Amino acid sequence: MKKTLIYLLALTVVLVLAACAKKEETKNAAAPAAGNASGELKITATNWKFDQAEYKVKKGETLNVKLESKEGAHGIKIDKIGEVGANKSGSFTFDKPGTYDITCNVPCGSGHATMKAKLIVE
Numbered sequence: 001m002k003k004t005l006i007y008l009l010a011l012t013v014v015l016v017l018a019a020c021a022k023k024e025e026t027k028n029a030a031a032p033a034a035g036n037a038s039g040e041l042k043i044t045a046t047n048w049k050f051d052q053a054e055y056k057v058k059k060g061e062t063l064n065v066k067l068e069s070k071e072g073a074h075g076i077k078i079d080k081i082g083e084v085g086a087n088k089s090g091s092f093t094f095d096k097p098g099t100y101d102i103t104c105n106v107p108c109g110s111g112h113a114t115m116k117a118k119l120i121v122e
């Protein structure tokens with residue numbers, strides 16, 4: 001009778017510990033990386049292009065959009081979404097699926113008008 005009681009007590013302790021461990025895991029997984037953003041979208045600009053023709057993000061995602069100018073001074077304007085200055089970042093939530101034009105928002109010289117890319121929210 002005593003053995004059964006000890007066994008039950010031990011079982012209870014194990015179950016409680018397991019439940020706590022699981023709760024802790026869930027909490028960590030849900031924690032945002034920085035601010036409200038769940039990740040970063042890095043766009044690198046040079047004279048006179050962006051490092052990718054297309055950047056894809058998931059609908060509903062909040063990302064810290066970072067513009068890095070490796071050559072020249074460039075910024076970005078994402079049509080209908082917002083702007084990020086040279087070597088700056090901004091947090092945006094991509095609610096509506098679609099294709100948005102990315103252009104340079106700094107008058108940067110002869111190739112300025114050709115600095116174009118697409119942001120695809122899918």
Ligand SMILES: [Cu+2]
Nearest residue numbers: 104106108112
């Ligand atoms: Cu420009």
